[in-house]
Amino acid sequence: MQSTVNYLWHTDDLLGQGATASVYKARNKKSGELVAVKVFNTASYLRPREVQGREFEVLRKLNHPNIVKLFAVEETGNSRQKVLVMEYCSSGSLLSVLESPEHSFGLPEEEFLVVLRCVAAGMNHLRENGIVHRDIKPGNIMRLVGGEGQSIYKLTDFGAARELDDDEQFVSVYGTEEYLHPDMYERAVLRKPQQKAFGVTVDLWSTGVTLYHAATGSLPFVPFGGPRRNKEIMYRIITEKPAGAIAGTQKRENGPLEWSYTLPITCQLSMGLQSQLVPILANILEVEQAKCWGFDQFFAETSDILQRxxxxxxxxxxxxxxxxxxxxxxxxxxxxxxxxxxxxxxxxxxxxxxxxxxxxxxxxxxxxxxxxxxxxxxxxxxxIANETPKGLAFRDPALDIPKFVPKVDLQADYNTAKGVLGAGYQALRLARALLAGQELTLRGLHWFLEVLQATCKRTLEVTRVALLFLSSSLGTERLSDMAEVRGTQELRRATELRTQLRALAEVLSRCSHNITEAQMSMGHLSSELAKNRDQVHEDRSIQQIQCCLDKMYVTYKQFRKSRMRPGLGYNEEQIHKLDKVNFSHLAKRLLKVFQEECVQKYQASLVTHGKRMREVHDTRNHLRQVGYSVATCSTKAQEAQENLSKILDQLSHQLLQDRAEGAEASLLPVTPYPIPAPTDLVLHMQELYEEMKLVAFDLQDNNRIIEGLNRVPSAPDV
Known part of the structure; x- marks a missing residue:
């Protein structure tokens, strides 16, 4: 146990360790409050005195929710070592989050946005106070969970920090090599003498590497064998990177350098966010200082994303x-x-x-x-444009699964198990996405069919009303009687109009039949969709994959624990070998479920969906034509009925005139049914005329609805 006046900790509660200090979990002696204490070792006192006190002064100056708080500066009782008492972040660092198998391919989009918001806000506070951190990396970004379960990330470890204005430079070298600016890398890692001075934008490079790591789960610049095994190639990658590239790798020994201008397909970030993020990464991962963004532009662009x-x-x-x-x-x-x-x-x-x-x-x-x-x-x-469904593009997780080496190698076995488990979690995410895609496809298509059905119903009602009206308003017998009596040109024209109205009625009848057929076809398709949705809801592939992952995770934890040991006894080694075999079998079962129950069903659903979409497009286009036929018929019927009404008005007026002169008997033939009074006939025709106007209005309204649904610029010929 070690302590200061107010705090107590055990050396087993180590949270992190560096070249000059170790960080432990500690408690306040009076309140029991958990804190983190940074205890400086002997090597730290070999630094210049102003450097030793720099971290204390920097932390005292800072006060921000996204920077770890400094509570006190104390000393240990015996050795009188300096101790920084700081805020304790119980959820570890961003690095520990990224090292979990679940995040082998980067953070989910919502969590990444939290990281971006917190890191940008913390760095903005540093610049407002004229401080450069000089060691931005996931290991120096701590995580804690807020009162509502949300993540909060905080910058920590200001041992390399110093006050520096935007136009000032420094020559000392600090930082972690994978995250170092190329100019600093050349001097600190390759030990090449050079007289370059560095500015505050070195923090931007480190931030770019950190954000790429958080988005993808991997470092952006990786030579064959890893960054620390091939330092010369690492330096080539970060200095020869073309403008706009955000990553560079060497996939085989002495192989060419390959550049990437986009985030990998395994990344969990949406294309919408990637399109906003990639330009930021490209402009802060810029070697030439003149081309690299400044902090103002970086903060403006990140703020733009976060405000959307x-x-x-x-x-x-x-x-x-x-x-x-x-x-x-x-x-x-x-x-x-x-x-x-x-x-x-x-x-x-x-x-x-x-x-x-x-x-x-x-x-x-x-x-x-x-x-x-x-x-x-x-x-x-x-x-509106018919196209073949593309479906979700993804990389097969089986391609990212490493294989165990035959011999027992505790560190290698742990690394392999971690890689396999990471690919398994990726398969689980993809399986969920594929299943969700199928469900949304069936739901969306069902909704669209309902909209078409509603359109059919409205059009059919208008069509049937128009047919009923046309049938009742032709006035066949009365018009024939009038024609026999008068034989005028007006009556011949009325007969022609009556024939035209009959033809329009036949067109409307065919339209009604076509709509009814479309309704039946869409009804059958809706039944199929409902059946498929039930099948999707009953799918158990997600649960099967999750079950395999749960069992694999137990073995992974054992491997993680075993890697810290110098070796295993004979019996333990045999158990370890058996665990490797079982772990591999579970991975194969998981991949089989993913391929056969998820991918194959998804691909089959795409084919079926493509056929259904073609059918829906055909039905939709057919209904569009029917709708315009109904609209056109309504317009022509309205014109014909108006003309017919005018003629009948004239004839009715003539009949009234003839009756007034006492010539009714000689003008009207004997009929098998009573002739209505002229006044009644006129009123009846006026009523029919008004009803026809209403029907025409309904047809025009229906036409506008169809035009709004389909947005067709011009009506096809009827």
């Missing part, structure tokens, strides 16, 4: 979930263009559904009118 909101959009045609990052003050037009950039679906071809209802997004509206979405409840994007 995410709109989740699931492309029904492509079967891909997109994250669209926009500002709330943007217009919908900007959102539609952002969707176009990710999906290649032009704004005029984009139609949206949300929770089963049409979501009309007018370009001039504010983006704040867009519905609040989540990954499980996104906007459903339907593209």
């Amino acid at each position: 909101v995410v709109v989740h959009v699931f492309s029904l045609s492509q079967v891909v979930l997109h994250h669209i990052y926009i500002h709330v003050h943007n217009t919908v037009a900007i959102f539609l263009e952002a969707v176009y950039e990710q999906t290649s679906v032009a704004p005029q071809h984009q139609e949206y559904l949300f929770e089963g209802h049409c979501s009309v997004l007018k370009p001039n509206l504010s983006a704040k009118h867009i519905a609040h979405t989540t990954a499980s409840s996104p906007l459903i994007l339907f593209s």
Whole structure:
């Protein structure tokens, strides 16, 4: 046990260790509060006195939620070693988070954004106080969990920090080699004499490497054999990196250097976030100081990302979930263009559904009118242009699974188990994404069919009303009676109009039949979708993969514990070998479930979905034509009925005139049914005329609905 006046700790509670100090978990003697104490060793006192006191002064100057707090500076009782008493972060460092198998391929998007926000805020506070850290890396970013379960990251270890203004430089070398700026790497690692001075932007390079590591789970610059085994190649990579490249690797010994301008496909960040992040990485991972961004631009660009909101959009045609990052003050037009950039679906071809209802997004509206979405409840994007579903692009986790060496090598076996487990967690994430994609596909297509069914119902109602009206308003017998009596040109024209109305009625009848057939077809498809959704909900592949991972994790923990031992006894070694065999069998079972139960079913669902989408597009286009036929018929029927009404008005007026002269008997033939009074006939025709107007209005309204749904520039010929 060791202690100061107010704090007590045990040397077994080691949290971290460096060249000049060790950090332990300690307690306040009075309150029992947990703290972290940094105890300086003998080597630290060999440094110049101003360097020894620099960390104390820096920490006293800083006060920010994203920087570890300094509570006190004390001394141990016997050796009188300096002790910094600091805030204790119970969840370890960002490095320990990234070293867990679950994050072998980087952090989830939400967690990465937390890291970005905390690191940028902490660094901004450093610059406001004129301090350069000089050792930014995941191991110096601590994590604790807030009261609501959220992660909070804090910068720590200011042993290399010093006060430095933006226009000042320094010549001393500090830092960790994988995260060092190339100029510092040349002097500190390769030991090459050079007279270069360094500025505050060295922290930006280290931050870029750290953010890449957090996003991908890997370092951006890796020579064959690793950064510390091939230092000359490492230096070549970081100095020869082309502008815009964010990573460089050498995949075989003495092989060429390969550059990457994007994040790897295994990264968990969405393309929407990647498109915002990659330019930042490219401009702070810049060797030439003149081309590298300054802190002001870095803070401005990261703040721009963090102030955006995410709109989740699931492309029904492509079967891909997109994250669209926009500002709330943007217009919908900007959102539609952002969707176009990710999906290649032009704004005029984009139609949206949300929770089963049409979501009309007018370009001039504010983006704040867009519905609040989540990954499980996104906007459903339907593209007017028919295309083959692409599906989610991913790398097969089996390609990233290492194999155990035959002999017992505790460190190598641990590393292999960690790599296999990391690939297993990646398979689990992909399996969840594939299953979620299938569910969203079936749900979205079902909703779209419901919208089409509703359109069919409205069009069919209008069509049937129009047919009923046309049938009742032709006035066949009365018109024939009038024609026999008068034989005028007006009556012949009325007969022609009556024939035209009959033809329009036949067209509407065919339209009604076509709509009914479309309804039946969509009803069958909806039944299939409901059946498929039940099958997706009953899928147990996720649980099977999770079960394998749980068993593998138990073995992994044992391997992690064993690697610290100098060796194993005979019996323990035999158990270790058996664990390796069982671990490998579990990995194979996991991959088999992933390939056969997840990937193959997903690929089959894409083929089926492609056929269904073609059917829906055909039905939709057919309904569009039917809708325009109904609209065209309504227009022509309205014109014909108006003309017919005028003629009948004239004839009725003539009949009234003839009756007034006492010539009714000679003008009207004997009929098998009573002739209505002229006044009644006129009123009846006027009523029919008004009803026809209403029907025509309904047909025009239906036409506008269909035009709004399909956005077709011009109507096809009927």
